[in-house]
Amino acid sequence: MILLRSVLICDDEPVLRMSLKNKLKDLGFAEIIECSDGEAAVASALSRLPDIAILDVSMPKMDGISAAKAIRKKLKVPILLLTACMDQQTVAKAKEAGVAAFLTKPFRDQDLWPALELAFAHAHEMDELREQVEDLKETIESRKVIERAKGVLMRSQGLTEPEAFRKMQKLAMDKRKSLRQIADAILLTES
Numbered sequence: 421m422i423l424l425r426s427v428l429i430c431d432d433e434p435v436l437r438m439s440l441k442n443k444l445k446d447l448g449f450a451e452i453i454e455c456s457d458g459e460a461a462v463a464s465a466l467s468r469l470p471d472i473a474i475l476d477v478s479m480p481k482m483d484g485i486s487a488a489k490a491i492r493k494k495l496k497v498p499i500l501l502l503t504a505c506m507d508q509q510t511v512a513k514a515k516e517a518g519v520a521a522f523l524t525k526p527f528r529d530q531d532l533w534p535a536l537e538l539a540f541a542h543a544h545e546m547d548e549l550r551e552q553v554e555d556l557k558e559t560i561e562s563r564k565v566i567e568r569a570k571g572v573l574m575r576s577q578g579l580t581e582p583e584a585f586r587k588m589q590k591l592a593m594d595k596r597k598s599l600r601q602i603a604d605a606i607l608l609t610e611s
Contacts, residue, residue: 425471426449426452426469427472428470429441429452429454430457431479436526437454440527458480461473465497471540472540484503485514488517498521498543501514502527562603566600569584569588569607588606
């Protein structure tokens with residue numbers, strides 16, 4: 421079950437906004453932030469930091485896809501788009517903007533909860549993947565630095581590769597530092 425805290429809803433139709441607001445209250449959202457145009461959606465999202473946003477595609481001042489793109493640049497919240505009609509171009513632009521899902525108007529109450537649930541799950545999965553990618557990048561960078569430091573020890577002290585690595589491991593244990601920190605220090609002394 422998703423933790424329902426705050427949601428931003430933006431649609432220029434007050435009746436639809438009210439209907440959506442009531443359904444979101446029934447689903448357990450504690451805070452519902454409302455606005456009626458794309459510029460207000462971006463400003464509200466950046467100032468209020470909702471957990472999820474539901475935006476109409478066609479709005480005054482700024483359309484929903486442009487608003488979604490602006491919001492996703494700063495916040496990694498899932499965004500659902502409301503639309504009366506979907507075409508390939510709209511879907512392609514929404515994908516590029518990082519939109520999680522679509523709800524078609526008039527939306528059916530039973531479609532809202534699954535769309536929210538899937539949007540949150542997708543956002544969580546994407547966040548985990550981003551973290552894994554960052555961890556892997558850091559690991560690869562550390563390995564490169566460690567390899568260069570081993571090379572320095574091998575050249576400067578005439579050590580074999582296993583000897584250089586063991587020396588670095590011993591230094592790391594003795595100084596209670598990571599192997600990467602020791603490698604960085606060795607490279608600093610070389611230059």
